[in-house]
Amino acid sequence: MSMLSTATTNPVIVAKFGGTSVADYAAMCRSANIVITNPHTKIVLISACSGVTNVLVALANGISDTTLRQQHLQQLTETHQQILDQLQSPHTVSDAIYTLLDDIASASAQAAIASSPQLTDKLVSHGELLSTHLFNQILVEMNAAAIRFDIRDVMRTDTQFGKALPQPELIRQLAQQHLVPLVATQIVVSQGFIGRDELGNTTTLGRGGSDYSAALIAEAVDATTLEIWTDVPGMYTTDPRITPAAKPIKEISFSEASEMANFGAKILHPSTLVPAIRHQIPVFIGSSTAPQQGGTWIRKTVNQAPLFRALALRGNQTMVTLTSLNMFQAYGFLAAVFRILAEHKISVDLITTSEVSVSLTLDQTDTGGGAPTLPLAAIEQLNQLCRVDIEQGLSLVALIGNHMSDSKGSAKHIFGALDAYNLRLICYGASPHNLCFLVNEADAKSVITTLHQQLLE
Numbered sequence: 411m412s413m414l415s416t417a418t419t420n421p422v423i424v425a426k427f428g429g430t431s432v433a434d435y436a437a438m439c440r441s442a443n444i445v446i447t448n449p450h451t452k453i454v455l456i457s458a459c460s461g462v463t464n465v466l467v468a469l470a471n472g473i474s475d476t477t478l479r480q481q482h483l484q485q486l487t488e489t490h491q492q493i494l495d496q497l498q499s500p501h502t503v504s505d506a507i508y509t510l511l512d513d514i515a516s517a518s519a520q521a522a523i524a525s526s527p528q529l530t531d532k533l534v535s536h537g538e539l540l541s542t543h544l545f546n547q548i549l550v551e552m553n554a555a556a557i558r559f560d561i562r563d564v565m566r567t568d569t570q571f572g573k574a575l576p577q578p579e580l581i582r583q584l585a586q587q588h589l590v591p592l593v594a595t596q597i598v599v600s601q602g603f604i605g606r607d608e609l610g611n612t613t614t615l616g617r618g619g620s621d622y623s624a625a626l627i628a629e630a631v632d633a634t635t636l637e638i639w640t641d642v643p644g645m646y647t648t649d650p651r652i653t654p655a656a657k658p659i660k661e662i663s664f665s666e667a668s669e670m671a672n673f674g675a676k677i678l679h680p681s682t683l684v685p686a687i688r689h690q691i692p693v694f695i696g697s698s699t700a701p702q703q704g705g706t707w708i709r710k711t712v713n714q715a716p717l718f719r720a721l722a723l724r725g726n727q728t729m730v731t732l733t734s735l736n737m738f739q740a741y742g743f744l745a746a747v748f749r750i751l752a753e754h755k756i757s758v759d760l761i762t763t764s765e766v767s768v769s770l771t772l773d774q775t776d777t778g779g780g781a782p783t784l785p786l787a788a789i790e791q792l793n794q795l796c797r798v799d800i801e802q803g804l805s806l807v808a809l810i811g812n813h814m815s816d817s818k819g820s821a822k823h824i825f826g827a828l829d830a831y832n833l834r835l836i837c838y839g840a841s842p843h844n845l846c847f848l849v850n851e852a853d854a855k856s857v858i859t860t861l862h863q864q865l866l867e
């Protein structure tokens with residue numbers, strides 16, 4: 411029987427636990443308790459244990475110094491051995507764990523000779539392959555009917571290693587075929603972040619991608635709720651690491667939360683809400699260390715839509731300003747600029763124009779968080795049309811809210827609070843839910859703190 415027909419009567423929860431929620435034995439036990447406390451939790455997607463993906467990425471980049479490489483491998487062994495040691499029946503999973511650790515050692519040696527995006531994805535996927543063996547065993551030892559499942563049998567993607575694009579229709583077909591029958595009688599424990607292309611290669615969805623995996627699986631099985639369990643009790647008015655005045659938000663709309671994720675709120679991978687919105691699945695975010703504190707519900711409609719809701723910050727911005735006197739009252743300049751950018755597969759994020767210049771920021775999705783650059787060939791082509799100025803050391807601040815640009819006096823309120831700062835490239839009015847601008851990286855945190863104080867406290 412497909413979950414499609416049962417979902418209307420039986421709630422089906424897909425729960426995702428991030429790296430800190432499965433960091434060690436104690437964290438895994440806390441998360442496993444959350445799973446068994448709610449009988450509707452049918453599918454559990456987990457990340458690698460905290461810190462493991464970073465070590466795997468370092469190994470995949472190629473460490474030729476064998477002592478250093480050995481230290482990295484030792485760190486991975488210790489993380490997983492400590493959990494194994496605390497299991498009641500470690501032998502049930504120890505062979506699988508040691509085989510995966512051996513695979514990591516040989517792939518790392520290979521990466522030290524020649525690294526490649528394909529090898530990186532294969533290597534990096536081991537974090538989630540390891541953690542799911544241990545987490546599943548913990549559930550079994552709590553007498554839950556749990557089964558470990560290889561998500562690659564369902565999570566079909568294209569072949570862009572490191573940022574593979576999932577294929578929702580195929581994922582749905584495969585999930586209905588392989589995953590749904592298991593869910594009828596068992597709790598399925600599986601991996602976030604990883605997938606497989608049609609040739610059978612392991613792929614990954616990009617750093618922080620487990621949130622996105624969970625949303626795709628929730629969509630594919632017609633889940634009634636997606637739960638994201640992390641290290642904070644919900645989505646806050648801004649990153650609580652920036653200001654202790656940040657407050658958890660009880661309820662937020664899909665549109666507002668999507669803006670938060672897009673503009674850098676690390677709590678959700680930017681693509682997470684796309685499947686949830688497509689399939690109208692409410693999303694809950696809570697803390698695995700303090701589930702009793704409740705959390706944030708993200709839904710299509712919410713009771714309150716405040717003018718100012720929250721602030722997000724994204725560092726490492728690259729701003730490109732293109733100036734040409736020929737642009738004055740001319741046509742075709744922007745088309746020519748974008749033709750060149752498209753030729754070099756450069757994706758633009760924000761843009762503002764004046765009579766003789768256009769400023770834009772470069773999309774960051776391919777840089778793993780670092781500042782993106784313009785390839786030399788693109789600069790040379792652009793130089794034939796206009797002057798090219800590139801600035802880095804900038805951060806993007808986004809104010810999320812509702813209908814800010816239609817509300818009289820809101821601009822005065824916002825910009826009045828920012829009198830002391832130099833603001834660059836302001837985008838206001840294109841979306842009813844955000845206003846964003848660039849500031850110098852050194853000012854970013856104090857801009858967030860000041861705006862938070864003036865608009866959200």
Ligand code: ADP
Binds near residue numbers: 428645670676678
């Ligand atoms: P996980 O490993 O569970 O996926 P992440 O580290 O990816 O967890 O995301 C959780 C972190 O996101 C929090 O610890 C917090 O510092 C950060 N964060 C950024 N913006 C926000 C926000 N608006 N609300 C809550 N947390 C945020």
Ligand code: ASP
Binds near residue numbers: 463
């Ligand atoms: N383990 C992966 C990472 O650290 C995916 C995730 O945790 O979402 O990026």
Ligand code: MG
Binds near residue numbers: 428
């Ligand atoms: Mg995350």
